[in-house]
Amino acid sequence: MAAITNAPVLPRPPVRASKLSALYLTPSRVPCGLIKRNVASSASRLSLLPPIPGNPAPPEKVRFFGETLNQPPRRRVLVDFPICPASADGGELKVSDGFDKPSKSFAERYPALITGFFFFMWYFLNVIFNILNKKVYNYFPYPYFVSLVHLLVGVVYCLVSWAVGLPKRAPIDKELLLLLTPVAFCHALGHVMSNVSFAAVAVSFTHTIKALEPFFNAAASQFVLGHQIPFSLWLSLAPVVIGVSMASLTELSFNWTGFISAMISNIAFTYRSIYSKKAMTGMDSTNVYAYTSIIALFFCIPPAIFIEGPQLMQYGFRDAIAKVGLVKFLSDLFWIGMFYHLYNQLATNTLERVAPLTHAVGNVLKRVFVIGFSIVVFGNKISTQTGIGTAIAIAGVAIYSLIKANIEEKKRKAAAVASS
Structure with missing residues (x-):
């Protein structure tokens, strides 16, 4: 798994059940900020929080560290999420979570x-x-x-x-x-x-x-x-x-x-x-x-x-x-x-x-x-x-x-x- 370049790790917030919290980052042309995602939800949307000064622009993937409940404390897992380009106004980002939506049935x-x-x-x-x-x-x-x-x-x-x-x-x-x-x-x-x-x-x-x-x-x-x-x-x-x-x-x-x-x-x-x-x-x-x-x-x-x-x-x-x-x-x-x-x-x-x-x-x-x-x-x-x-x-x-x-x-x- 590739390492994160030019991306300082921020202090981790506490991880709660059914949530994978973490640490960043947005694609280029968008101010970097903290991103939070509820992995229990089927909606693949991330909300951009206020930008953190001094964060450089990361690669064209959102990569973050998170902690899972069934793993030892302080162990970190690297997760990659391909994303589509963000809008110029820094609005909501649409993120593919790697799971395809179920195809509609013939009747639908x-x-x-x-x-x-x-x-x-x-x-x-x-x-x-x-x-x-x-x-x-x-x-x-x-x-x-x-x-x-x-x-x-x-x-x-x-x-x-x-x-x-x-x-x-x-x-x-x-x-x-x-x-x-x-x-x-x-x-x-x-x-x-x-x-x-x-x-x-x-x-x-x-x-x-x-x-x-x-x-x-x-x-x-x-x-x-x-x-x-x-x-x-x-x-x-x-x-x-x-x-x-x-x-x-x-x-x-x-x-x-x-x-x-x-x-x-x-x-x-x-x-x-x-x-x-x-x-x-x-x-x-x-x-x-x-x-x-x-x-x-x-x-x-x-x-x-x-x-x-x-x-x-x-x-x-x-x-x-x-x-x-x-x-x-x-x-x-x-x-x-x-x-x-x-x-x-x-x-x-x-x-x-x-x-x-x-x-x-x-x-x-x-x-x-x-x-x-x-x-x-x-x-x-x-x-x-x-x-x-x-x-x-x-x-x-x-x-x-x-x-x-x-x-x-x-x-x-x-x-x-x-x-x-």
Whole structure:
């Protein structure tokens, strides 16, 4: 190690834990002075203290002696720090401490690309779920049992995830259980009724009816929770109601079972939103959804047994296996449950990455994708009036979502200003 030339050693200040104190020096063109550096800090900055008269200009490296805690007293260690030229005004010096900063991960370097991937997977899994789910109903028309399978596969997935610690299971107590029970009941009811509708009518028609969900949300917010809904929001819902009415009147697959089930699903999911707000806890969304799925599973067991159980045992399973085989039948049931759980989880993960406005637009586009793909895959024939009505309804949902997201954003900013 090279010796220090033309650099008199100054008296050492005391060395404290986590600090390496010492003795100098700055590059040429900068007044020499005492430099102190906290080596426990990741920031590679040195503060220049007042210059010491008589110190000559050292080489273009900062070299200083320091004492470490694990070494005998008065033992000195020579340390070299390459530095960049200092500013002419003798300000703060930037020093490289010899340790490279960790490189950014791919997600940190390309956040937009990762968010786009989340959106793509959300849409992809949702479309695959709807298509495969409908195909299962073509040879196994038992929506109560299929709904039970959806939740059962999701619950098994959550239990396995907890077992490996991804994520870590959050503890639950009696109070939280009571709060989540009505949420889970509404989740189970809405999910079962959606599947009853999927089994009875075309997927595109069910999603058109479910476009009315914002209308039920607005009605419940004003008349149940007592929140004042702006007139602009009510006005944006008019195209939704008109479009759904137009599509329903001329839908070729229309039947009352599919229509009423989809409407009940809208109401159930509306109340799920209300109870979810009352059950807000410090628990993360993944654990909340896992507990909700477990409780909802118990609500789905009785109707599957009492409504469809006798038919399933008599000829339901037998007919399905005779049509597609045991392996395909079990595989289809497993994958529809897996896709159902994963697309819901991806929707939550996407919401956490983007602003509410972006998520609202994405949710509308998702419904357009599902309707479009279901028409192409199943070859459903729709009348001109049905197509126009569906387009009007989706446009109304888009307008509603944009207005609502803007209102929520203004409230958030106002609350932030008030708290600051």
